[in-house]
Amino acid sequence: MTIEKMEGKLLWEPSQQFQDESNLKKFMIWLEETRGLHFDTYEQLWKWSVTSIEGFWSAVWHYFDIQAKTPYEEVLKVRKMPGAQWFPGATLNYAEHVFRNEIPEKEAIIYESENRTQGKITWAELKKNTAAIAEYLKSLGVQPGDRVVAYASNIHETITAFLACASIGAVWSSCAPEFGIMSVIDRFKQIEPKVLFAVDGYRYGGKDFDRLELVKKIQSELPTLKQTIIIPNINEEPNIGQLTNAVLWNHPVETSTGAELSFEAVPFDHPLWILYSSGTTGKPKAIVQSQGGILLEHFKMMALQSNISKDDRFFWYTTTGWMMWNVVVSGLLVGSTILLYDGNPSYPNYDTLWKFAESSKMTMFGTSAGFITACMKAGLKPKEQFDLSHLKSIGSTGSPLPASGFEWVYEQVKEDLWLVSTSGGTDICTSIVSGAPTLPVHTGELQCRALGTAVKAFNELGEELTDEIGELVITEPTPSMPIYFWNDESGERYRDSYFDMYPGIWRHGDFIKITSRGSAIIYGRSDATINRGGVRMGTSEIYSALEKVPEVLDSLVVDLPLSSEQSYMPLFVVLKQGTELSDDVRSRVNQAIRKDCSPRHVPNEIFVVEELPKTLNGKKLEVPIKKILMGTPVEKAVNTGSLANPDTLRYFIEFQKNLNGLQK
Template identity: 75%
Template structure:
């Protein structure tokens, strides 16, 4: 199948059978039977969900049969942002809603890593291990509101630890073990944890990384820490002598499991603390609630991802990215969740596709960068693997270019539901993405999510259609942060989202809402390119470069010189063996001129070995722009938040040679 590379081209339509079998359709029928509400289309349903938000979220509560020890007094007290209070009076527990799906012998988790062969954990075993950790945490005096943190890999023990923590009403927070020492300390020191759970090390790309020396340093920086639990992941017998007050996971697993008792907590009781990327300053500790996450994830996973009890749900992630939390929530609907820990491109890009085949994966979640990497590596999964079980592919993290959409339908599977989504750690969800009732168009996200009042605004706060504007959310959502940790008077919270449009959430992305209701994300709005009065998101430049096989990655910044003039350098990472010749520069400029506009052709093009990225793999557009405009590097970027901090040196040196008039 050959597809013309055109944004908005129809690539796939759900069959009537696919739509009728979807949870979204069942929800619509339920609304008709139980609420007397009839909707013919998804967009009619969405419109109702954002104009009658109390009725919508009450319907989600009833449709998913939320178990509350005490009922709620009302759905929402006020609609003001920030400050909306959801379901006051209700008490419940997130983990209890996971274990109500227990079927003793059914697989709850299937896992594989560079260290471990493929294996599984049944629901019965998951519950047994969770009960053991609950009892141990209780013995340490862990109670509601205490913080339990993890410096651990994407393995089943980490999920057990989280479920134990949430069972008790304690507050969870995690970092991936590839995070550097200061990144971990900057995050955990803010929240004063009582217990640390950590792996002794990990393997990535065939190389082993011992983490015991770093854990020792972390212990020294966390004075509130009373106990450390070590998961022997890298070594069967890790060196525990360097650590204080530490115990091995295996020792704890020798205990007998008692009955799980789920602590009932208020709807807005903290469930976990996530963090902003922390590229400038200390990462923001974002607190989300038991009830808010429960409702939002049931809606997102159940309705928008269409997960059912027989699904096998995978998203490639680490414990330092919000998608790990989303994967865990796959258990809320009784799906089997799939974990892979390691380098997705090692020893080649067949690794995850082989994992999809052997696990009979039904939902394959990944990042846009992984899809484009597979495309650049010229692999053909449908020719090499049996993907007959695969019904959908999810993409997030950054905008998926048109060529990425087309590659999926050409090289993975023709009859597949490709769900490109956009959301954020801030709400731990996708607020624009998939619907099983709608077609897929190249380069487009299918529709805003239910309950997410997504709009595009211009600078005056006026709504735009078929034009690029700021992505805003005009009505509150239950999974919005209940607060930032240690944010007195909520000032940092307000400054983060409500400083541009008072009372309206500004997310910091450029978006175009099309007249048919789909959306196109154009990258971060604070990395805007404004050339000759034409504003453009950086993702459009990157999409133009997809047609250049020598270009593996790229970063562009627009540096203002005076009111009507700017300097725009483009930095490219080239394929091994390629050179930035005049001929290649010409092809790059021609591609941008043709795909974007003549005004967006860069002033200069530079070849770099690597681009600075966060620990979650996102490009550092804004910090690099700040550095090139003269901001001292220590103020422009938090080096501890970087995956590859040495890569910053090139841009610091570049600034010294850059003379803007």
Template identity: 55%
Template sequence: METVSKGQLLWQPSEKEIEKAGVTKFLQWIRNEKKLEINDVHHLWKWSVDELELFWGYVWEYCQIISYTPYSHVLQSRKMPGARWFEGSSLNYAEHVFRNDKGDETALIFQSEIVDIKEISWKELREKTASLADYLKETGVKKGDRIVCYMPNIPETIIAFLACASIGAVWSCCSPDFGMESVVERFKQIEPTVLIAVDGYVYNGKTSDRVEQVAHLQKALPTLKRTVLFKSIDSDHKRLNQQQTIDWQEVMKRKSELVFEPVPFNHPLWILFSSGTTGLPKPIVQSQGGIVVEHLKVLVIEEGVTDEDVFFWFTTTGWMMWNLLVGGLLTGGKIVLYDGSPMYPKPDVLWELAEKTKVSFFGTSAAFIQASLKLGMKPSEKYAFPHLKAICSTGSPLSIDGFKWVYNEVKQDVWLASVSGGTDVCTAFIGGSPVLPVRAGEIQTKALGVNAQAFNDDGKPVLNEVGELVILNPMPSMPIYFWNDAGDKRYKESYFSTFPGIWRHGDWIQFDEKGRSIIFGRSDSTINKQGVRLGTSEIYRAVENIEIVSDSLVVDLESLGKDSYMALFVVLKREQLLDDVLISHIKNVIREQVSPRFVPNEIIAVQQVPRTLTGKKMEVPIKRILLGHQPEKVINVGSMANPEILNTYIEFANKRKALNH
């Protein structure tokens, strides 16, 4: 493959594509209906943050939000935290989904490792949502009560969420691959009354029975009154509290009409949790109204998803991308769910699914794209993607090689949107635009209504240099609060302690004059050599491009009064030994491709890189262990995908400590 350099033009939208884009239609509506002359998407972004209240009022009107009562004002004050949006209005998330009801037409498409492609109609989705909502109300669930879910990415989970939202209850979900104590830590904080759970799941060809875990949850959550159990494997259910448990199929026999309970705009919709790699997971509460307007803005206006599209994102229920995937139903389009390993029973299973189901928006993680690249996959040689308009990547920065692989091996004429946001807002701060060119290694633009900037250490905005990602104005989907957080103490500490009144997100980012950006990794894992800072992603790109290296983790340890020490952990292929020749080669690659300044002090071979359940490298917790912190205080083992590897790093930390004394 030819060499691709940073910033190289890879794709340019055609005039027809620009004309059909959601953002173009929104711009035309503003010009025609509001008589405002906004020239292009750059001008639109500037206007959307300068005239924040007007912008969100127009989003409300353009997306035809259904409210039972009028709002008194869009936003009374831009103060953060504490901004209150659309006060006086009352609405329901589920109603905004089912206003798109198309009867016998398909709403959901589902595939798993054990279930071939299956379609669920709008009619079936509505009926089953109504059945569960009716059962929940009969058991005494009221507005504001918490319902927790321990389910994989299957249609029943969507049904459970929509039933919960329809009655104004508060939803929270953990994927069944989460460690049990990690699930208890999350759910216990929010005192749920109902648990909706699965008895097991299949991943990578292996069946995992979860009945014991469900029984444990029944005992560990004293506020639980009912458990609705969905049976997906052949398991022994006798261990469960039989008086408390009802079978999903039994609930589905109920016949009822779906009713939508109006709730205030700021009524809680769901509670998402931080990754939980350090301390007790943060219970992040987002509102019904905030999510409705934010997700309609992202999907309808920015991405241009219509009721004719097929929207897919590879995700588990433990990642915020599942919540955005459900949001695809707000557009009236079909959404595609996949449950299982993205590489099983064959590494191109998702690309085959995309072809069969005519996916138009294919969402995934940067890690999946990198894994496909590493395996030498060439989907375009086997599959045709005439319907595919966009490939969206998130979770971590997408490398230049990842950009190049998409255009060389998947589809040349496709909009590749690298996006970045977070669980904290359940949306993106920066992302793609189908009316702008795609350049290698760069994120195209800032999200509409989001005043994202890079700040230096003095709290001043900077261009063309790396700084802290900050958000200068409130967003409707920002947390309304953390659950049980007296005086918003944890909330303020999490985002507003560095720059009072300004949201600090914890990423290192660089913007140019056109709003394009590059993310360099988490700011608290950033490497700093004599005042020159570098995000870890640049080192990963160089090191993981070495054929024999399959994964890596870099940690820079800075201690007051001591020399900086940088360790690079590498996972090698084919039982390769890390000898002096390979160490020298890795250092030379970093020296030549990154900078001599960032050559590590030591390179260590390991079996695996520690990752969270959502696939993120655990840079900061490992950094803290190596700095001498107690492992149990900085790592929540239940949130790890591979907790068995942790001892390797603890032993290494102990050896370093002994050598330094």
């Protein structure tokens, strides 16, 4: 199947100077000078990186001068999935590698939020505060391997708390304060934390949300907690009298002033943090990643794929409940200044983040495909409205960026700009298909497969495909793959999650096409893919087609089997305020899908909804909605606590009741 609009025109090529000055080019020169390895192209380098994985990851180790208290015995002791054993014998510390970049008066963090004016934290301040928090945690008896959790916003205190935790070898885990109470408890209760950091509340869309009552409930469900540290966020002096064993943030900072920051050397595969699956279909999986694995992967991702260095100001809009927060923290590994924004990115309008980009002199603006398309539909022209002279690149992830989004960036943001569209996952906390500063950008395409990540497209028989859509698989282990799931002693849940279809090969759960030139196109989740009359299509292709219909703000499509030969495909759309689903709009929706996708994928019917159900990370609930419409009870189809807007499910519950009539 060929979708011509997804394989668009050449939009940008890096200048020779841009390529020569890139971290990637410097790495390639280093490989030639120190190891006698010469590569003319990125594709050649990638092929070496996934066929000589020990050689590649050894090169990453030495190029980035990983400091180990004890050396590694070998690069990869066990080369299998799951169960790979990386760099046995080595002991190190993630936080130590962050603070070796310390330039005392340089900004480590620039922050802004709806209720905090723009401010900065220097490296000296960050080190002092991290040392104080680490000392306080140790005074509470926190030891390597103990869990420390945060119900906190994307603010500088949360970064400090994480670095303190990592410095002593404790295990970090965080949830955003907009998470519902059961979502937090379902996550944190699994891992039995010893200390909780929490904000007193947060501001979003101009409204304050107090969280102290919820913190009290969280405390009651976590019997292992010894201490709660409240970070004032919406009140200067929050009333914490209702809480048990709680202190304000200033208490440990002030009582431990003058503490020396030290670093506990832990084994390479010692847990660094615990991330979680979305939890839309049951209790979230607690995904454990290692200090060493994340250290190596994020050096590679930040420096080589994203071209971030000490001169950059690196931003990605995120909350603490999304893996991109963890990626932002790792901007400190390469010495960059990291930028934090907390609040609604579209409040009071879509200018907000662009203003932040201008005032902070941002060099990389990371965001979501949804934000880019929203700015496009809102008619923004950032290049005319803001000084973006410092901006070198824009990153997009979270969902496939439609072709129109690519073109808008170059037409309305900046002509000479590197657009880095990436796709990855919480599961390995990095990009799988990524960017490279030596490659061109084509409409609708992700530039390349990430170094050291053996990405392929497979058909149902496990045969590799080129220029055809297949399952995204990874055929060789990488260091940041989970070392295990928490409370999954047998490893059964881990194996079932990734290795059920192709034994020994990681199946990621997305549909992908690898082009003959090595670029990639993501077509959405493979379990939400629509197969109509033998023509398979990712839902992202349908959503992309609808970008041509300005009245449609958002959409969700599902295909419901009626029999072995027939299915019913409703399309749910959110329309611009004041717009109706007229015959003209309906016709243009159908025509866009017919032309850009296929006649077989024109929906049976179109329905207008006020809002689509989404996870707290902003992802559409395609599979759970499909299950609900097929008759699965809501409580089995979706964990409502993981949703940003659970009330939106009511429409689909009622829809299912009337579905038999609609299908006739």
